[in-house]
Amino acid sequence: MKKKSQTFLNSNFFTGDTKKNIENIKKKYLDNNRYHLIIRNFEKNKKKINSKIIKLSKLMGKPLPQNKIGKKYVVIKPNVKLIEKKYKNKSIKLRYHQTNIGGAIHSDGPQLSEPPRYVIMGCIKQAKKGGSSIISSTKKIYEYLKKNNPKILNTLTKKFYFERRGFNFANNNIFKKSIFENKSNNFRFRYLREYIEAAYNLKKIKLNPNEIKALNYLDKLLSQKKFQDTYKLNEGDVIILNNNVLAHGRSGFKLNSGKQRSLIRIWVK
Helix, strand or coil: CCCCCCECCCCCCCCCCHHHHHHHHHHHHHCCCCCEEEECCCCCCHHHHHHHHHHHHHHHCCEECCCCCCCCEEEECCCHHHHHHHHHCCCCCCCHHHCCCCEEEECCCCCCCCCCCEEEEEEEECCCCECCEEEEEHHHHHHHHHHHCHHHHHHHHCEEEEECCCCCCCCCCEEEEECEEEECCEEEECCCHHHHHHHHHHHCCCCCHHHHHHHHHHHHHHCCHHHEEEECCCCCCEEEEECCCEEEEECCECCCCCCCCEEEEEEEC
16 A cells, blocks of 8 residues: 555643644645544544544534535444335435445535535445545646646536535536646646436436546546555544645445444544
C-alpha cells in the first residue's frame, strides 16, 4: 500500500490549543498539498471512537445532514438484507455506502447544492478481505485533461443532470450541475456516475455520445494509479479528505461472516 500521506499521531489531540491544532490541520494537510490526512490509532476503544470522531467533526466545522431524516452521523456498512433483495429485484435502489462493491470513484453529496467541504471517516470494523480506501486527485486529473484532452474537459465543465437521491426535495429531485468547476480559483469536483445516469433515466432522455465518451474517460482516469493513493484503514484509524478536490472510493470487499465492515462518516461544511 502507498503511504505518502502525512499521519497525525498526536495522542494529546484534544489538549492544548485545539482550535490552533485544527487550523494547522486544514492549512497544512486538507486545503493544500495532498488534500487529505490519515490519523492512525485515533481511538482504539471501539466504544469511544464514534463520540471522539463526532467531537472532531464539530471542531472542524458544521456537520451536515446526510439523508432525508437529517442524520449527521452515518455508519457506512453493507445492508446485507437489501443486497440480497436487490439480486431478486433490480429496481431496488441502494446508495453506494449500503453495498460492498468497489470502484465507483466519486465525491460525496453531489446531489446537494453545496456539497460538504470535508469528509471524515473513522474505521470501526474492517473487512477481512478487500475494502481498501482509494483517493483520486481530481485537480491532477483536471490539469491532465487541460493539457492532453481539452475537448473532454470542456464537456465535463458543462452541466449534467444529477438525481438528488436520499433526500426530500419535493418535486425538485433532479438538478443540473457541472462535474468540474474552476472559477475565481474556487475548484470543485462533483461526481457520482450512478446519480447522473439515474437522472437521465428519470428525465427519459439519453446522454449524447460526447457526454458518454467524456464520462467513460473520466472513470478511466479516476481509476488510474498515477492519480491515486490507496490505504487500508485499521480499526481506530481516521481519514479526513477535502471533498472539493478529491474523489474517493474503495476496493470491493468480501462480506464478513459476523459483523460487517463499518465506518462512521461525517460531512462537514
